Amino acid sequence: MKILSLRTEKENFIGIIYDESGRILNLTDALPLYQKLKNKIDDFPYIKTVTELFREQLFNIDLFKRVIDFVEKHNLMEYLFVKESVRYNAPVEFPPKFICLGRNYEEHAREFGSPAPVEEPIIFAKSSTAVVGHLETIYIPTDIGRIDHEVELAVVIGKKGKRIKKENAWSYIAGYTIVVDVTARELQRKDIQAQHPWFRSKKFRLFCPYGTMDCDCG
Structure with a gap:
């Protein structure tokens, strides 16, 4: 699974490369949607960077796979695919140690x-x-x-x-x-x-x- 830290002119967000064609799934949007529809959690944090995932202890590959399976099952992929042009942030911005x-x-x-x-x-x-x-x-x-x-x-x-x-x-x-x-x-x-x-x-x-x-x- 390949994870990206991305930005548009408006905001930062986390993406996952979905397939060999290079389509990117917006994980920042997918996580709260999954928690709301699947687990009835309305106040799940809106995570925009990988650093925030680490800080909130939400970096979990099994969770990300469950999210992908859920949005596929419910035909939500087109809603979550990134369609606008993006630029890359470093996957971990300002790491505390390098x-x-x-x-x-x-x-x-x-x-x-x-x-x-x-x-x-x-x-x-x-x-x-x-x-x-x-x-x-x-x-x-x-x-x-x-x-x-x-x-x-x-x-x-x-x-x-x-x-x-x-x-x-x-x-x-x-x-x-x-x-x-x-x-x-x-x-x-x-x-x-x-x-x-x-x-x-x-x-x-x-x-x-x-x-x-x-x-x-x-």
């Missing part, structure tokens, strides 16, 4: 003249203000030198946890998405050579575009 792994494959590590980490990962962070949606424009600041971009797999954590056991880790994963990690490479090399953190090379606004979240987590 943790990354450095030198996470051997070829990239060789670019820096060092081996890939073996025992302990190299961890760094990107700013939440770097996040931007799929197909949005990245603006490059002036006078910062070479810019690189790398395609990365991102794991979206859907609920809070602490000291999570390995065998329980899957239950905390909401889904996956593809991130483009944009880096001001010359700034990064200067900071590494000076033995400083290289956060500033990663933190620029709009330096982290990503789009669809795939929730078929196995």
